[in-house]
Amino acid sequence: MISYIVLTIPWTTGCIALSPPNAKAIKYRKYVGGAFFGTLVPLVYFFIQHKIHRVPGAYTIYAFFEWSLIVLDVGFDAITALDFDSFEVVVRDVKGASKGVNKSSVSTAVLEKEKEKATGGIYAAGFRFGNALDIAADVYHGYVFWSILTSLGVVVWYFPLWHMGISGYEAFIMTTVSPFLLAIRPIGSFVVKNQRITHFLSLAGLVAYLVEDPVYRLFAVGFGLSMACISWAATLSSDSVHPARLETRILAFTIGLLMSSVAKFAWYTNNPIWPIMHAENGGWNATGLFLAVLAVLRFTRRAPLQGAVAPEKKSGSSFLSSLGIGGLVFALHSLLSDTSTMILWVWDGYPIRGPVSNVHGWYTIAAMTVGLIVGVTRPGLVISWTAFGVGSLGAAFLTLYHQWSGYYGALALAVYLMAISVPLIGNAAKKNPAVTFGFGFLIYNFMVLFHVWVVAYAFVPGGPLVREHTDWIMITTMILIGAGVFDLISQQPIAKKVNVRRTVNTNHRKYHFGILGALNFLFLVANFLRFPTYDYKPYHEKDRLFTAGIWTIHFSLDNDMWSSEYRMRDLIKEMEVDVIGLLESDLQRVIMGNRDTTQFLAEDLGMYVDYGPGPNKHTWGAALLSKFPILNSTHHLLPSPVGELAPAIHATLDVYGTLVDVFVFHSGQEEDPEDRRLQTEYLSKLMGSSPRPSVLLSYLVTTPLKGNYNTYVSEVSGMHDVDKTDWDRWCEYILFKGLRRTGYARVSRSTITDTELQVAKFVVPSNAEETASLFALGQDKRDRRVKEEEVPEGWRFPALFRGEGVRGHRYHVFDEPRYYNF
Structure with missing residues (x-):
């Protein structure tokens, strides 16, 4: 079914491109083709309702939409009949006796004009391989820019993360203001x-992965990004005198962002050419760098249209722009640099009542695609206060609501942002780039700091002033965009005097739109491969x-600044962990690369996942992964009047058929004792309820x-320590009640993070009587320790990590696991 849908994309576009110049037939093909792909939205929705949520009757509704696709597909092909309106079959005497008359009254040139009008000029000229190669190189170079830009925050974040405060390296975020030098x-x-x-020099941001x-x-990435920003500003400015060429650059820039989002989805929210990636953790850095060199050669093969920076235009305001x-x-x-970011904004736990990152991510890509097409083909529709109002309403819904209501707002905002990017960037390119892009990136940098301050308020000067105010960030963002829109609207009376639309050669659009289609196709393929199976099995089901x-997990950056998901996956798998709590796990911010480690771990290990409080909840993150179905989960933000x-x-x-509660918790810092006291009371009452x-992973x-x-x-919580004789702990604790604890171990971290992995084994009671007896069990019996050979083999920890262990992981503190029996 998926193959059929995917292959319909080239069939539909090909039929429109190669059809005879019949405006009526093309119009109907557009309508029916649009209805076909529009039907996919409810089709996928009801399939998910059937497959994942097991909603009765959902498959019947899905079937109706499935058959609708067949009807629409046949209808699309049936429109071919209109192409034969002027077709005539003549039977004549080949000896010359017949006298046929040419009844055609409409010239081919007129029909071609009608076809061009019906298709928006996209198929006005034939396909040229050289042009396609140019456009592909441009888009890939745009992808490289976004890859370098999105990587800077991650490599900068590494330093305050290890310094536990401002390190000084944060100054590198200012490398983006290099257009001021113009x-x-x-x-x-x-x-x-x-x-x-200069474009070649920008590739230093990709070469950085070779630097240990x-x-x-960080120096290499910062230098590369500074070159990338000044190069793109110069390119856009020098090409601004040629509307078609400027449009190709803007489309390369914006589709490059979309390509980055597609690549990150395929690589589980990591970009394969980031400097925190290498071959050992799934990076394709060498391949990406090779293609980037070819792309730069192609991207810069045409001479600049101006020999200097464009002079200041009298119309409009460079400052507003x-x-x-x-x-x-x-x-x-x-x-929009990752398809899961806005989904996690609206996530609020189980049962699932909203979008899921590895199922619904394509909706974000589709919205971005639609927005970009609208921005190119209907700029007048986008440059209006009505469109700005719709975008602002979407931003409000995303900020204020959860589940599908919030995500619908996110999709509206995605459409608007991609649509308005075309005229906004085009307007900025026609003004002094040192102001529009230099000052523009300075504003961007302040927004990035604002974006960090709202969650890092406990570690930065002035942090309490903006504490937990993501709503202020969203308002400020839309006001800034509104300033740019105001500048555009103020120039509309001047623009109307010159019909720009007629002067723009739209030949290149068919290649750009083709790439958009290809990227959507690739995303759907990755989406199909990542579709969850939900057939997960624990390691010791029989026992x-x-x-x-x-x-x-220290935000999934190891001691050497490499992304650590693969190494974490290996240890969790080899330790046979069925349920794990991850802390410092919220990476959905600019400074952390808009990543989500839990997606890779859950899908690779075969586990259900709850991301915990989302990135708009202003925490450092808590996540839960489980081999067992998560029936219900609620997220809590504990009292924190002073600290984080x-x-x-x-x-x-x-x-195993028994309901078990799991609590995952990260308390406040040592510097805030009152916060920790209030949090302790809150959580103890929650566990006691x-x-x-129950198990606490904390x-x-x-x-x-x-x-x-x-x-x-x-007695308030009813919880017991997994091993009260373990004197060496300071941060991580495992508590439990109503379960039979059989083992406890501490495993060294190697260089993955700054904190060890603690694990405990529990046997689940099989009936209510056994559960009651475990709740009533005395402390002396509960804490009776035994030797390893006294417990069944299935209850033992893997021998792999004894002694020196492997890859720097070993049982430590006690030098071996501890076992208990009662």
């Missing part, structure tokens, strides 16, 4: 005349045993047997 005439003239050199030292790798560019680039980067773990917010997940799992067997910031520990482990 105001210096000799530099501006050199850059414009030697664009091939994190500091020098720069505000629009700043807001636009920030919005594109923070919301009714599950292994629970807690790990603070403490996230918690309360989930109910179906473990559960009558079911980061508590307390000393064993002292202070807040005695509130977590108390």
Whole structure:
């Protein structure tokens, strides 16, 4: 079915492109083709309702839409009958007796004009391989720009992450303001005349992966990005005198963003050519760099149309235009550089009542595609306060609502941002680029800092002033874009005097739209490959045993600044962990690359996943992965009057037919004792409210047997320490009740993060009587330790990590796992 739908894309576009010049037939083909692809939205929705949510009757409704596709497909082909309106079959005497008359009254030229009008001029000329290669190179070079831009935040973030505060390396975010240098005439003239050199220099951002030292790798990325920003500003400015050529550059820039989002989806939210990637963790850096070199050669093969930076135009305001560019680039980067970002904004736990990243991500790509096409073909529709109002309403829904209501707003915003990007960038290119792009990127940088400050308020000067105000960020972003729109609208009376639309050669659009179709196709292929199976099995089902773990993953950057998902996956799999809580796991911000480690881990390990409080909840993240179905989960933001917010997940799992509650929690910092006291009381009451067997996987910031520990482990919570004799803990703790604990181990982290992996094994009671007996069990019996040979083999920890272990992972502190029996 998927193959049929995907192959219909080239069939439909090919029929329209190659059809005879019959405006009526083309019009109907557009209508029927649009209805065909529009039907896919409810088709996919009801398929998911049937396949994932098991909604009764959903498959019947799906079948109706499925058959509708067949009817529409046949209808599309039936329109061919209209192409035969003027067709005549003549039977004549080949000896010359017949006297046929040519009844054609309409010239071919007129019909071709009608076809061009019906198709928007996209198929006005034939296909040329050289032109297609040019457009492909342009788009790939745009992808390279967005790859370097989105990588800078990650490599900068590495340093304050390890310094636990401002490190000084944050200054590298200012490398984007390099277009300011275009105001210096000799530099501006050199850059414009030697664009091939500066575009080549920008590839330092890709070569950076070869640099082992994190500091020098940051230098390489910063230099590459500065060259990329000044090069693109010079290119857009020098090509601004030629409307068609300027449009190709803008489309390359914007489709490059879409390509980046597609690549990140295929690589589980990592970009394969980022400097935090290499062959060992799935990177395609060498291939990406090779293609980037070819793309630059093709991208810069035509001489610049101007030998210097374009002079200031009298119409409009460069300042207002720069505000629009700043807001636009920030919005594109923070919301659309990954398809899962806005989905996680509206995620609120189980049961699933909204979009899911690996199922519905294409909706974001489709919205971006539609927006870009509208922005190119209908600029008058986009440059209006009505369109701005729709975009602002979408931003409000995304910020204020959850589940599908919030995501519908996100899709509306995606359409608007991609649509308005075409006229906004085009307007900025026609003004002084040192102002529009230099100052624009400065505004973008301030927005990035604002974006960080709202969650990092406990570590930065002035942080409490903007604490937890993502709504202020969204409002400011839309006001900045509105300033750019105001500048565009103020120039409309002048623009109407010159019919720009007639002067633009639209030949290139068929190639750009073809690439958009190809990228959507590739995304759907990746989407099909990533579609969840939900047939996950625990490691020791026969023993009714599950292994629970807690790990603070330090935002998935290892000690050497490499993305650590693969190494984490290997340890979790080899330790046979069935349920694991991950902390410091929210990566859906500019400074962290808009990533989501849980997607890769869940899909590769075969686990259900709850991301926890989303990126608009201003926490550092808490996530839950489970081999067992998550029946229900609620997200909590614990009291934090002074310090950072403490996230918690309360989930109910179906473990071998028994309901087990799992709590994942990250408490506040050591510097805020009142916060931690309030959080301790809150969580203890929350755990105590559960009558079911429970496990806490947590980061508590307390000393064993002292202070807040005695509130977590108390009659209020009903919880017991997994091993109260473990004196060495400070942060990570595993607590439990109503379960039979059989083992506990601590596994060294190697260089993956700054915190070890702690794991415990539990046997689930098989009936209510056994559960009651476990709740009533005395402490002396509960803590009786035994030797490994006294427990069944299925209850034991893997021997792989004994002694020196493997890859830097071994059992430590006790030098071996501990076992218990009662």
